[in-house]
Amino acid sequence: MSLLAGFDMVTEFSLAALLRLIKSQVTLAGIIVNAPFEFDLTVAAGGLDGSVHVIVDDLTLNLNSDDSATLTFKFSNSSILGTTPALTITALDGSFTVKTPLGLVALGQNLMAPGANLGAATVNVAFSQAAQSKLSAGLGGTAISPAQFTSLAQSALSTLVLQQGIVPLGKGFKVVTGSTGALSPLQYERLELHCIVGSPTSQALGLFGILLVSHHSHGNAALKTAPALTAAHDVAVSISPDAFHSLVFCPAMASSLGASVSGLPKSCANAGELETQGVSLTKIADSFTSGHVDIDGEFEKSGFCYDASGTFHGELTFTVSGTTLTPSLALDQPEVDVSIPWYCGPASGFAIGVTALVGAAVVNAIAQGIADDYAEGAVDSILGKSVPSQSVSGITGVSFDQAAATSEGLTLNGLASIPMPPGTAKGLTLTGSVTTSDQSQVSSGNYTAILPLCPPKVFPYTEYAQLQTASYQAVPRLLGLPITLDWWILAGDGVTKVSLTGAAGTIPFPSQTFFALPLPAGNYVNDAMVHLTYAKSGSMLSLTNVPSEGTFTFALYAKATDPVGNVAEILVPGTSVMFEGNIVTIGGGYQDYAAQCMATFGKLMHRFRPHADLTFTPWVPVNYPSPDTLISYIRTIVASGDIRADEALAHAKLAHGSSFYRALFSPEAKDVGLRPKGISASDFEK
């Protein structure tokens, strides 16, 4: 097995990493394929008009030696909902496969990304034996056979898949043909994508790159018959000795020795020799072997009474942690041959001096020239400020934890961080709102507002009765269709549960109700009986109030049961619904006047707050504030114990209207113990 198959750099992505990449970037019918997921398939052909609701439980990936990928989607609890002919077939299971060619996609000038050509994919649908029996039974009496339906479904699914076209996986690699590339930032001279299929359990997607322009015609991916990826790793990056030599070793040597690459001796260039630290470097070479990179060199040094020449040898090993690759150079003592002429003689002191001089000079030159800067150079070149694969394929970071050198090159293994979209779980959501269908005036007049710290002022007001309708839809997640829905409400007292049975009806239930007048605080009635008229249509529910029964709130709940008995329901505290049957609008600039007075009052209360560290909200501007903000304000007023607290609260309610009620009856209010009996300060728990 060849590590690099003649290429300069091979980057391998594990099946697991590739699958995560697909699950985070590929969509089907607009739905990201992060299983489990569900989608609807419209089938309108061959005499059948309807839809297929498909729940995909699992997605697996297999790479093929013809440079394609086979995605297998396993589905269950899926349903056929036909309108023509009218039929419902549920609890179908099976799988469908999508076999898609893989290749490089041009994203722009000199930018290539791995991609799946779904536009050329082949799709195959297979129902389980049990599902085929259900199809036979369900389609009995129609003109469609199970085989025909399977063919229709396959055709519809195929259309859906083919529509996706070419799907690039990531942002791409820079490829500039005819120019020597670089490791950091990564730039290829040539790039190929191939599947590396060693066995069914040993597969990887490989990016086979040429970096050196002189290697343009090198490489035969077929020679790489197994991944270099080691167990439990996502990414492996292998670099050839040649690429390492040209793009890492020689530039690092040149940089550390203060020379240009062309000024280096062999094997980096042909400059003959390079003077450094009093030593003439005549050769410097790197060669990969098992476990390390051999660093070898030759040098010469001459001085009074001696001519010395020597060789040195070192072993470069790598340790890696996270994104930090640390090379470590173990340099042997250089071997030196010293030639002594007759005129110097064998004085022992002189001999020791020569030894020290030559030895020290060489060690200094090599150690400083190679070890420190080389290490840094190697890190910068291989990983740099960014891992080569960082900008690619949606992988935002690779943390390497394994480095291995062999005679074929250097391989780093690491884990990839691939941001995944949030998963989906079985559940039920209610979506909807309350709208006013009719509004009628009840009364009008003038109101003298007496706001804290402000003179009394008269404002016109109008009281209205509102007919409102709440429309909510139950939206199931990962439940088979059709679902059976049970609806109920929990009255504002938190105790009274009333089921909404049948297709339509009217339910009475006790509730605390609020009325806008008398101003400013209005009035309330405990345990008043209110009535809601309801109607169901499919997954929709509409509720209508009786305006004269005032303003009240309750929680709406639903429970969905699918054909195989899966249940999902709205959890406590339910979906809060508020009907405002009775409201008042106040004109004459009351909002601005109230805001000004209340802000002044708030500043005063803040100045004299009981505790210096009290979180204090002096006033909340009237502009649909969040319940949290208003709750904070209400708590401030209540906690102040000020004799004008009731007055302040009443005007806050009048100024904020619906927002005030929404805050009072919000789950957030309940969380902090705010559950008023009324709307004066003493009605609140402090």
Next chain:
Amino acid sequence: MSSDPIKINSFEELIQHEPEILARIAKVPNGGNLFMAHPFLMLMDVGVELSAATQEEIIQLDPYLTGLSPTSYRALKATTHRQLIRFHLRGLFRRRET
């Protein structure tokens, strides 16, 4: 190459036989290093028999050669390891100033 003893009775004779003696030293493992450590013991080991007068004459030319110790010489001779620093001799001793 002959391993016969070479009798040296004067510095001039020594210079006359210098090429052969250098060749004998080069053949000895770590020969150059042994010569640098203790030239007289090395000469003896390669079969050179220096007269006392010749030895005195050499020391007069290079007074540093009086302080030689046989210890490091014997240690070096006892090892078969190739030394990292290897001396190669192109001459034996300093000549008289002419």
